[in-house]
Amino acid sequence: MDRTDLPLLGALIAYLLAFLQVVVSFWWGEARLRRWLVRLSLGAGLSMHTFWLGRAAMQFGHVPIISTQEVFALLAWAIAVYYLLLRRTHRRADVLGLFALPIIALFVLVALVSTGFKLLPEELEGLLRMPALPLHIGFMMLAYAGFLLAFLAALMYLLQERELKRKRFGLIYRYFPSLSACEALGHRSLLFGFLMLTLGIGTGIILLHRSDPVFWRGDPIIVLAFITWLFYLVVVHYRLAAGWRGRRAAMLLIVGFLATAVTFVSARLFGHIL
Amino acid sequence: MTIVLVGLNHRTAPVEVRERLAFAEEELPQALRQLVDGTTITEGLILSTCNRVEVLAVTPLAEHTAIERIRAFLHERRHLPPDAYEAALYRYVDREAVRHLFRVAASLDSMVLGEPQILGQVKEAYARAIAAGTVGKTLHLLLPRAFSVAKRVRTETAIGTEAVSVSSVAVELARKIFEDLEGKTVLLIGAGKMAELTVRHLVATGVRHLLISNRTRERAEQLAAQFDAEALPLEALPIHLARADIVICSVGGTDYVLQRPHVAAAMPARRNRPLFLIDISVPRMIEPSVGQLENVFLYDIDDLEQIVRAHLEHRRYEAARAEVLVDQAVEECLASLRRMEVGPVIAAFRRRLEEIAYSELERHRRYLGPLTPEQERALHHLLEGIINKFAHPAIARLHQAAREGTVRPEELSFLELWGDVVEARERQSSSSSE
Numbered sequence: 001m002d003r004t005d006l007p008l009l010g011a012l013i014a015y016l017l018a019f020l021q022v023v024v025s026f027w028w029g030e031a032r033l034r035r036w037l038v039r040l041s042l043g044a045g046l047s048m049h050t051f052w053l054g055r056a057a058m059q060f061g062h063v064p065i066i067s068t069q070e071v072f073a074l075l076a077w078a079i080a081v082y083y084l085l086l087r088r089t090h091r092r093a094d095v096l097g098l099f100a101l102p103i104i105a106l107f108v109l110v111a112l113v114s115t116g117f118k119l120l121p122e123e124l125e126g127l128l129r130m131p132a133l134p135l136h137i138g139f140m141m142l143a144y145a146g147f148l149l150a151f152l153a154a155l156m157y158l159l160q161e162r163e164l165k166r167k168r169f170g171l172i173y174r175y176f177p178s179l180s181a182c183e184a185l186g187h188r189s190l191l192f193g194f195l196m197l198t199l200g201i202g203t204g205i206i207l208l209h210r211s212d213p214v215f216w217r218g219d220p221i222i223v224l225a226f227i228t229w230l231f232y233l234v235v236v237h238y239r240l241a242a243g244w245r246g247r248r249a250a251m252l253l254i255v256g257f258l259a260t261a262v263t264f265v266s267a268r269l270f271g272h273i274l
Numbered sequence: 275m276t277i278v279l280v281g282l283n284h285r286t287a288p289v290e291v292r293e294r295l296a297f298a299e300e301e302l303p304q305a306l307r308q309l310v311d312g313t314t315i316t317e318g319l320i321l322s323t324c325n326r327v328e329v330l331a332v333t334p335l336a337e338h339t340a341i342e343r344i345r346a347f348l349h350e351r352r353h354l355p356p357d358a359y360e361a362a363l364y365r366y367v368d369r370e371a372v373r374h375l376f377r378v379a380a381s382l383d384s385m386v387l388g389e390p391q392i393l394g395q396v397k398e399a400y401a402r403a404i405a406a407g408t409v410g411k412t413l414h415l416l417l418p419r420a421f422s423v424a425k426r427v428r429t430e431t432a433i434g435t436e437a438v439s440v441s442s443v444a445v446e447l448a449r450k451i452f453e454d455l456e457g458k459t460v461l462l463i464g465a466g467k468m469a470e471l472t473v474r475h476l477v478a479t480g481v482r483h484l485l486i487s488n489r490t491r492e493r494a495e496q497l498a499a500q501f502d503a504e505a506l507p508l509e510a511l512p513i514h515l516a517r518a519d520i521v522i523c524s525v526g527g528t529d530y531v532l533q534r535p536h537v538a539a540a541m542p543a544r545r546n547r548p549l550f551l552i553d554i555s556v557p558r559m560i561e562p563s564v565g566q567l568e569n570v571f572l573y574d575i576d577d578l579e580q581i582v583r584a585h586l587e588h589r590r591y592e593a594a595r596a597e598v599l600v601d602q603a604v605e606e607c608l609a610s611l612r613r614m615e616v617g618p619v620i621a622a623f624r625r626r627l628e629e630i631a632y633s634e635l636e637r638h639r640r641y642l643g644p645l646t647p648e649q650e651r652a653l654h655h656l657l658e659g660i661i662n663k664f665a666h667p668a669i670a671r672l673h674q675a676a677r678e679g680t681v682r683p684e685e686l687s688f689l690e691l692w693g694d695v696v697e698a699r700e701r702q703s704s705s706s707s708e
Contacts, residue, residue, distance in 0.1 A: 092453075164450065165565070167577050169584055174436075178453035179548055243545040246569040 005112060007052040008073060012108045014045030015080070019101035026098060026175050038097070042084055049077050049108070062128035063137050068114040076107035078141035079148060082192065086149060090185055092177040099152045132206050139200030144264060146193025147232075151257030153186035154250035161247060183245060186253050190239070194232045201229055224263040231256055275412065275615060276337045279371035280344045280363055281321070281328030284385050287362035289324075295352055295359055297322040299402075305351060306406040314343045317410040319403040319417075321378070323395045325385055330375060332412045337367045372416065373604045379420040380427040381434070382596055387589040388433035393424045415610060423603035430599065433592040436585040441472040443581045444552050444573075445479055448520055451548050451571060456480035461518035462503075463511065463532075464525030465493045468554050472522050477501065485518060487511055489525065512536040516543035523553045523560050532560040538567055554578070612676040620669050627665055631657045 018041035025034045053073060056064040064070035083100045086093040127133065156176055163173045176182070204225070235252050238244040282292065297305055297320055309329065310318040317332035329348070333340035345363075349356055366374045377383045379396045400417045403409045409417075428434055437446040445455075452458055460481050462473055465488045473484065484503035488494035491507065498505040506514055508531065515521070515536060525531060532551070541549065551572040553560040558574055565572035635657060645653070675681040 160450070164447075164571050167573065167580070169581055173450065174588075178450045180451065180453040184453075243547075246546040246548060248546070248568070 004055070005052070007048040007055075008108060008112055011045040011049040011052065012105055012112065014041045014048065015101055015105045015108060017041040018045065019097065019105060022094060022097040022101060025094060035094070038094070039084075039087070042080065042087075046077070046080050046084065049073070049080065053077060063134045065137050066128075069111045072107045072111035072114065074137070074141055075144065076104045076111065078138075078145040079104050079107070082142060082145035082149060082189075085192075086185065086189065090181075090188060092181040093185060095156065095175065095177055096149060096152055096185060099155070100149060103148070127207065127211050130207060130210065132203050132210075136200055136203035136207055139196045139203060143193045143196035143200050144260060146189045146196055147253075147257045147260050150186045150189035150193055150253045153182050153189060154253035154257075157182035157186060157250040158247065158254075161250075183250075186250065187239065190232070190236065190253060190256075194236050197229055197232060201225060221263065221266065224266070228256075228260050228263050231259060275316075275611075276333050276335070276340065277330070277368050277371045277412065277416070277611075278333060278337050278340045278344070279328060279330045279366040279374055280341055280348075281326060282359060282362040282364065283326035283328075283383065286364060287359060291359050291362060292324070292327060294354055295327045295348065296324075297327065297351075302402050303406040306403055306408045308351070309344070309347050310408040311343075314339055317413045318408045319399055319413055321396060321399040323392070326378070326383075328378070330371065330413070330416075332410065341365050369604060369608060372607055373600065375416065376420050376423050376600045376603055376607075377597075379424040380596055380600055381424070382427070382593050382600065386438060387586065387593050389438075390428075390434055393421065396420065396424075411614065412611065415614060416607065419603060419607045419610075423600055426599055426603070427596040431592045431595045433589055433596055436588060438582055438585050438589070440554065440575070440578045440582060441468065441475050443578050443585070444472045444522070445475045447552075447571075447573065447578075447581070448476065448550055449479075451550050452519065454480070455520075457482060458519040459483040459485065459517055461485045461487065461511075461514065461521045462497075463487050463508070463521065463523040463559070464489075464555065465497050466524035466554075469522050469524035470497070472552070472554075473501065476520065481520070483517075485514060487514075489527070512539070515540040519547070519550060521549070521551045521560075523551070524555050525559050526555065527559060528557075530559055530561045532564065534561050534564050534567070537561075537564045537570060541567065541569065552578070608679060609677070612679060612681055616672045616676045616681060620672055623668070624661070624665055627661045631661055 018038050021034050021038045021041060025038070028034075053064055056070060056073075060066075063074075065074060079100060083093070083097065083104070086096065157179060159172050160176045160179055160182060163169065163176075164179070177185070204222075208222075235249075235256060239249065282295065284292070287295075302320060302322075306318055306320060309315060309320070309331065314335055315331045315333050319330045321328045321330070329344050331340055331344060333343075345356070345360075348354075348359075364374075374383070375396075379393055381388050381390065381392045384392050396417070400409070400413075403413065437443045448455055448458075455476060458481050460473065460476055460483070462469055462484065465486070477484070484498075484501050485506055486494050486498045486501070486503045487506040487508050487510070488497070489508055491505070494505040497503070511531060515532070521532070523531065537549070537551075546569050548569045548571060551560055551564065551570065553572065554575045556575060560572060562572070562574070564570055635653065672681070672685065675685070
């Protein structure tokens, strides 16, 4: 970490503050002041975060997606953006912050401590300068963020459901949103994630089309991405057409996210850009 | 001035005693006027509910005189042998009396902790005392403070947020499944009292569609007419089950009215949307294994009562937080009371000094001859300076004592007396000089 990372450190502190506020609301009930404080901390964190990413992009002249540091910073940013968006559209999104905010903070922390070193093969230079790339990466990151929150909402659904089934009425019963609210949060995030994934894959195809086929011929990551997309297509279809709800639908969201996470991690492991 | 509170409640006295001591609404005005005689007791209020009878009084005398007076009053009004209730009486003075009043208003002393009715009853008692003319500035300060601390307790702690009756717990559970009950369909099986109460709760929270089914068709139709609902024969239940989101079952009989295959068959038609079943009949009338089905949530009367107990437990925990708010409010209120007590004395004392100084000035004016405005101003400064220097130690001491709560009655009465004596002498001298 050096001086140029100070905005990122500021963002980390702001996210942690937002998390603290959410925890306090969890215990003491949500007051309007606390709601406002969460929004303020989130907004401050996101501004510093965006500033840091913007500067990195200007400095290197491409999307900050190469080094480990950049990847984590960008992922955390997408999750924060989507969480803020969800808070504005669903009044029970606050409790999701209980899980989403630590993840955001963790990713920012990883970005802070990991190296900014990047190995940039010369052939990639051309790809990095393509105008469709920022769009592609933005869509994909937001898709991951959507699927992550859908996963978290599904997790909350299952926890609340277990509490209701076992008739043990503890903290989860008291403070977690109702089943239908968890369901709605998951559904909304799923649709958002799927839309972003579709757009991301669309822009990805344009990129593939225009770049040197040397990089991607036989790339397992592209196959995996399509499988992920097909999987979510089926899930979305059943939800929209057949009105699939409840426990199994929640479990599918969890499986789907894990599959996405595998795609993403393996993409990084094998040194590919997705 | 002393505040005393004498009374008994559901914890100290059984209902046979409480009911004999209770005051009926129509006798309150007369009782209040009898209680407040203007000498031993200057202000008074009677709180009489099914769980408590309490007399709150303000006296200028020592506390035991007032307590004696209240006991005599109860005895006179009720013609009860004192030993019938004497042991159940509690007596609180000043700080403790204020604290008790605040705790009662905040529902910390209630049988069901945090129940909301008591605040209204205290407000009612206050209104009646005002109407009877037995409220003075002390109670006018005290009661609004009690209302505001009660309100704070309600908004800043979770003491009243959770349901503590079986029917309201059912509504709460429904909210944990469906969030919003608007547009949901409720199926009522049986027409028992409890079921009807639960339905009322649900209707109050926005449920619109109601299906009612009962063994006797007439009763179902009668209830259906009352709630603007649809009556169904009991045999048709399995067919209509898929339409319902919430089922309340409270019916007698020997066979399950809803069996596992019925519910299992209804679920695909519901596209696996959750189904909430409440079986408050004993013996149970919904097959218990129905609860194992996916997206089906079945609760019997024991489950609901278990939640009631857990919520009461939680209320006790919240009550501990409320006590802190009450303690804080009690101290603030006592400080205001003391300020209120010394304020007029200080003002009268100063006014008296000023009157003396200026009347002396007027008397000696003729020896001074005509004065320029500057001289006039200098004279005023001179008098004000002397008054301030003279009064300052006494006023400062009183302010400090009021802040710290160490006002000694003899100091107060000395100053009051001093004001009175001077006034009397003044009157005498002015009448003799005329």
